Amino acid sequence: MFTKRNNIFSTIILFLLGSTMLFAQTEQQNSDVMSTIQQKYQEFGQYMQSGDTDGLVANLYTDDATIYPPNGGVVSTSKGISKFVSGMLSSGMVIQLVPKEVEMLGDAIYDYGVANVSNMEGEKLGIQRYMVIWKKVDGEWRIY
Template structure:
């Protein structure tokens, strides 16, 4: 028994200590936040192109699997299937047009989370008469397997309750 205990003790001495060899978080190289911001801006441009193409399925793929889309005056859409359904209904509205303008993108120093704040202009004509809504949005981005995906997307109108 003593021989087994001694062998285990000696074996553990030969194994490097994980904590001693692990790179402390503060020693990890900081993310290139400017490059990450540009990558997010590219995703926003792609999103805008997919909106113009009215491709709800591809838009839903811009979200993380458990993402949330929180449109103004509508229930939350949780998960890609619900997000796709929500976007499909929105882009099917007659006269639909949506322009997105990011104003500020802040990337975490770790480079795995970001916040995108901006404005939008939505045009629809459900009854043949054009209606324009101006508003603002916030998207929380999460980097998943090297690609930026929307984790939470909320929009709200600048119009007063009841549409003004």
């Protein structure tokens, strides 16, 4: 009887330790993923500031990416996305993407956050929610 209780107790302890280690690994992985996405959004901002929309699309979007603007419609293809972003820049809009939740799911990352929209003078125009799916292409995370 005493041995049976010890075995049950040992099993419970091992389960709890394993769960704690798995949780710690997941937390570290999520932290690493968040850092990666924040770095990608810094690159995004640099491309936007320089007005290099072709570079933005070529380096941060997949070839088959699609975006869904807040006022409706669908924009796909590299050329279409570059044209859309150019239009935003020429209208004086500046977008800062701030991820709130980022999680890796298999070979993809989902990213939910807010987009702070302002004009070139820094006047806040609004806030939009966004969701991005990232895919790894040739070892680099890109917006899908």
